[in-house]
Amino acid sequence: MKLIAQQTTTLQGQATIPSSKSQSIRALLFALLAKGESVITNLLMSDDLQDALQVCQSLGAEMTTDADQLTVCSQGLPLQTDIQQLYTGNSGITTRFIMPLLGFRENTQAWIGVDCGEQMRARPIKSLIKALIDLGLHIDYAQKEGVLPINIKGSLQGGETQVDGITSQYLSALLIALPCAPQNSIIHVKDLHERPYIETTLHWLKQQKIKYQHQCLNDMDIYYIQGKQTYQSFHATIGGDFSSASYLIAAASLIPGCVTLHGLDMQEPQGDKRLVSILQEMGADIVVGPHALVIRGGQPLKGVSIDANDIPDLLPTLAVIGTQAAGKTEIYNVEQARLKETDRIHSMTQGLLHLGARVEEQDDAMVVYQSSLRGTQVDGYDDHRTVMALSIAGLLAEGQTVITDGHAINKTFPSFIDKMQAIGANITNE
Secondary structure, X not given: OOEEEEOOOOEEEEEEOOXXXXXXXXXXXXXXXXXXXXXXXXXXXXHHHHHXXXXXXXXXXXXXXXXXXXXXXXXXXXXXXXXXXXXXXXXXXXXXXXXXXXXXXXXXXXXXXXXXXXXXXXXXXXXXHHHHHHOOOEEEEXXXXXXXXXXXXXXXXXXXXXXXXXXXXXXXXXXXXXXXXXXXXXXXXXXXXXXXXXXXXXXXXXXXXXXXXXXXXXXXXXXXXXXXXXXXXXXXXXXXXXXXXXXXXXXXXXXXXXXXXXXOOOOOOOXXXXXXXXXXXXXXXXXXXXXXXXXXXXXXXXXXXEEOOOOHHHHHHHHHHHOOEEOEEEEEOOHHHHHOOOOXXXXXXXXXXHOOOEEEEEOOEEEEEOOOOEOOEEOOOOOHHHHHHHHHHHHHOEOEEEEOOHHHXXXXXXXXXXXXXXXXXXXXXX
């Protein structure tokens, strides 16, 4: 599928933002670990969520759906499963978070294989594997060292380890699992990136009254986690996703008109809500309400420097915004953007260059200058965020822009085209 974006001169209307992917998958995994019946409302139905649902069902969870409400019934720990192979798709959260939890199976002396989609096979896991071995698991690489697929057996005992901070998913995986281990644990993390995602995980732990301590020493974060804790069943409603909202927020800010976006709560522990304050600093007219944003677009913007270490998923959106801001916009300290579904620093640089933008690619940064864009065909790199960001650029470009790999939007935002059309964007698919 291809996305086709035509230059759009005005946006007007309202849209409700879909729920958070990262919160949806966390909710499922906590429901899997908790004995009893958990009820989750407003889950994001997407490719990543389907992968997470299948994994949780394979590990013993029973699920029923009624309207937008999912009921998860679990026996808790140990996880009830006799499967020998687990497939996690291309969901980074599902894949990395489930690995330590396999140390809580009923029969931990039996090997279980973990495999995934092609994109996820290319993403690093070596630091997490080393930490899991330190904590009691036995892990063999099935094909190539440092990447999936792998085979796992043994019990997650707890103890002391260090994990790389380049992606928050390594630490979050351990923070969720280790309270259930029989021993107390200490995790050392050097140069922790993406801190808001860790705050999201810690928010869940606090809701569950999990006992832990956190200490910062220079560039090292240390987490002390008490073992032998249990998770309780719960009721939760998943809030709107600021990562998905970023494309509508950006388009509504850059194109004249008035757009109201519903379902967003600035109190949510999501780092990507920072886009609102970044755009306001650049000159955008955004009014924040209790559960909605009102955006009056077309205001002149000025370029700024943005430390994006905590918000790597916003890099594609910020790069597009930079093409419309006076002077230059620097998006820096975001090397982990190269380790996502694709190398997003490279994919966005190439896409914007093809559209006529002046862009500089650096090791951990992009520098984007105010530019006039011209429609053409660009590569979506089979990456949902690259595809959606480039479609926003297509609304700004003269003529027509065609983005390949449009199917990638289904990973996190299946309703993207409908939501954009609801506010007047000229985006279709073929």
